[in-house]
Amino acid sequence: MTAAPEAAAPPPEALRAPLVVEFPFTRSLGPVQSAFLTGLRERVVLGVRTTAGQVMVPPVEYDPVTAEEIRELVQVATTGTVTTWAWNGQPRPNQPLDRPFAWVLVRLDGADTALLHALDAPGPEAVHTGMRVRVRWAEERTGAITDIACFEPYETSEISEINEVDEDDEGTGALQAVPHDGAFTDPVTGIVAEARLDYTYSPGRAQTAYINALSGRRTVGERCPSCHKVYVPPRGACPTCGVATTDRVEVGPAGTVTTYCVVNIKARNLDIEVPYVYAHIALDGADLALHGRIGGIPYDQVRMGLRVEPVWTEGGRYPDHYRPTGEPDADYDAYKELI
Ligand SMILES: [Zn+2]
Numbered sequence: 001m002t003a004a005p006e007a008a009a010p011p012p013e014a015l016r017a018p019l020v021v022e023f024p025f026t027r028s029l030g031p032v033q034s035a036f037l038t039g040l041r042e043r044v045v046l047g048v049r050t051t052a053g054q055v056m057v058p059p060v061e062y063d064p065v066t067a068e069e070i071r072e073l074v075q076v077a078t079t080g081t082v083t084t085w086a087w088n089g090q091p092r093p094n095q096p097l098d099r100p101f102a103w104v105l106v107r108l109d110g111a112d113t114a115l116l117h118a119l120d121a122p123g124p125e126a127v128h129t130g131m132r133v134r135v136r137w138a139e140e141r142t143g144a145i146t147d148i149a150c151f152e153p154y155e156t157s158e159i160s161e162i163n164e165v166d167e168d169d170e171g172t173g174a175l176q177a178v179p180h181d182g183a184f185t186d187p188v189t190g191i192v193a194e195a196r197l198d199y200t201y202s203p204g205r206a207q208t209a210y211i212n213a214l215s216g217r218r219t220v221g222e223r224c225p226s227c228h229k230v231y232v233p234p235r236g237a238c239p240t241c242g243v244a245t246t247d248r249v250e251v252g253p254a255g256t257v258t259t260y261c262v263v264n265i266k267a268r269n270l271d272i273e274v275p276y277v278y279a280h281i282a283l284d285g286a287d288l289a290l291h292g293r294i295g296g297i298p299y300d301q302v303r304m305g306l307r308v309e310p311v312w313t314e315g316g317r318y319p320d321h322y323r324p325t326g327e328p329d330a331d332y333d334a335y336k337e338l339i
Helices: 031-041 205-216 332-338
Strands: 017-028 045-049 074-078 079-088 101-108 115-119 132-138 149-153 190-201 218-225 246-253 254-261 276-283 290-294 309-311 322-326
Touching: 031 045, 031 074, 079 115, 101 149, 205 218, 246 309, 276 332
Parallel strands: 115 149, 290 322
Antiparallel strands: 017 190, 045 074, 079 101, 079 132, 101 115, 132 149, 218 246, 254 276, 254 309, 276 290, 309 322
């Protein structure tokens, strides 16, 4: 196998841009997670006891060894021991603390597993595995993991208020989790988790050329040197042949509707009246259809084979929509491989 040296070099002209993907993720809670989160609201930390007697905090709904459903809730202390940690010197937005802190795994007294959370500490030199910590509760609690604002150092061997040392524990002082019925008034039954992913996106060599061409209102694809298909937008390689696509080919601007759907649901933040048509459009010279909105024609008159051309708006970075060219419809045989 040979590789062209230039293929390995980083593309000097590749674009980069921030890309944020965010959405509210709504989930319902089963009885175990509901009790856990409602407990946090009430300053109570609950775990669950497995079939083998292990106490898991945070609790799970199924035994990790036997896969049996487990429901035996127990209460553990709000003090614990750091089992491992990592320093976070540059907190990101919406992390538990807005200043540098440690991510810690804390085994709460009475638990056999560790909980991931933040530790408020002045610096990494103040953190060590085995250090004693306790929960710092958030002032306003809603039934979420953030009801624990963070952990804080707790330089004493004392165990927190709620639990009792088991008198039968032969003097070791080990704390036993105590049974809890998990019943609270006004239990939390669902949560909305704000999912957010911050990327720095680089579209790579092929799509950089595609995007740069769009800024001049041209559409550029790439041809596979093996099967000669022209990919638009280009991905840099032919998925069929597994080889890099290298020849740039200008396609369009007109194209053919290969298939389409009528959109009847109005999307939030999208100022388009429904119903409208969204279509796959094979630009002339392309062997792959891209998608776009069809305008300038009643939605119920759009059809396969309709010839369309792009409509640009001032400052637009890609066609706003496609409209009929007025040409006769394309023959089915001309686009049947592109559907
Ligand atoms: Zn190919």
